[in-house]
Amino acid sequence: MQKVVAGTASFWAAHLSTIIGVATALLIGIAGTAVARAALGILVRWSDRHGRTFRAAILGHLLLPVVIAVWALAAYFAALAVATPLHLVGLLGILPAVLKVFMLLTIAWAALRVVAVSESAYPAHVWSKRGENPDPMLVDAIGKITRILVVAVIGLMILRVLNFSIASLLAFGGVAGIAVGFAAQGVTANLFGALVVYLDRPFKVGEWIVLPAQNVFGTVEHIGWRTTTLRGFDTRPYYVPNQIFNSSVVQTPPRMQARQINTTISIRYADFDRLAAITEACRAHVDNHPDIDQSLGAMVYFDQYGNHALQIMIWCFTRTVVWKESLAIQERLLIELGRIVRQHGAELAVPVSQVEITSPMPMPAPAEPPRHPAMQAR
Structure with missing residues (x-):
């Protein structure tokens, strides 16, 4: 029994500093997490109370990276407490670099989280004050550029922590960039x-x-x-x-200013004498139509002699740029112009083929159908 007690006492005496160091690191992690949660929680509630919703969103997204950074620092102190009494020189040599790299990665992650929440919350926050509509394209471009800058800066800092020569990397990148440029x-x-x-x-x-x-x-x-x-x-x-x-x-x-109507009305050749009056009436109707934008010009003219009909060109612009509304206006306009044609005693033309016979053609006599042999015998 005395040996067990003595062994236990010697163990605690030999590892007392390690145990105290690990316990201290654990307390640092717990206390740091509690302080971070309390401080950020107070700031978030204060921001919400004063209408600072964007600031509250940013602080809310920073909580998790801060907690992870606190526990990374606690793990670093715990590793030091374990490695120092054991004289683990190799581990002691790389621990500072590992901590710096992890902290830089945590900072990059936090920055990317801030960029992500900024893309959704900041535009509405800013444009609502300006009385303007948010521009998703501009927000997306700024977000992409910011992400590239964050990754590039943190990447260069990590390379410097790992004792890589930035000048050598840039020189190698210049040579390799030529080859990559041709390939990509x-x-x-x-x-x-x-x-x-x-x-x-x-x-x-x-x-x-x-x-x-x-x-x-x-x-x-x-x-x-x-x-x-x-x-x-x-x-x-x-x-x-x-x-x-x-x-x-x-x-x-x-982005068009107006929608164009460019069509034709076909009238029979038999109604040629009414063509001028019909064209003039259609022109007056288009010029006074409430849904046609007269500032962009409107033209109604006899255009050409078609294969089957007389062609009247209708060329104008609607006031609306909405496709569905423009089609409805064009539909009403064509129906109204068709009624004008009817009111003048004319008809809309349809393709008709006329065959002209210059002289009577002799019709062959119908051939007598063949008779059955039995019928011929009678």
Whole structure:
């Protein structure tokens, strides 16, 4: 019994500093977590109480990275407490670098969380004060650029902690960049295409666009660094490489000032004498139509002699740019113009083929049907 007691006492005496160090590290972790939760909780509640919803969202997303950083520091002290009495020189040599790298990664993670919540909360917070609508495309561009900067800065700091020469890496990158550039020309072109889209802003998320050269059209759902996602009117997705926007024409119909009506009315050749009166009446009707934008011009003229009818051209613009409303206006206009044609005693033409016979053609006598042999015998 005395040996057991003596052994226990000697164990505690030999490892007392280690036990105290580990216990202290554990207390640091627990106390630090409690302080972080209490402090951030107070700040979040104060921000919510004063209408600082964006600040409250940022602080709420910082809690988890702060807690992890506190426990990383506690683990570092615990490892020191274990390694120092045992003279683990190798472990003692790498512990500071490991702690720095882990802290830098935690900072990067916290920064990326802040960027993510900023993309959703900050635009509404700012534009609501300005009385403007948020621009998702601008927010997305700023978010992507900020993420790249965070990763690049933290990456360089980690390399410096690990004693990598930044100058050597840059020199190697210059040589390797040439080879990679040739191998990844398409990727580079797509990146520059995305940059051009973000800077020139020929379209934005939510607008529908047309690429005539590729015979592709649809609503823009996402603008990535390599491709832009369109959703066709048939709900099929299209993934368009961004380099196409550097060299192709892009149409953005939602930005038009008005929708065009460009059609014709066909009248029979038999109603040629009524053509002038019909054209004048149709022109007056279009010029006084409440849904037609007269500032952009409207034209109604006899256009050409068609194969089957007299063609009257109708060329004008609706006041609305909404496709469905424009189609309804065009429908009403065509019906009204058709009634004008009827009121003048004319008819709308349909394709009719007329066969002209210059002289009577002799009709052959009908051949007598063949008779059965039994009938011939009679």
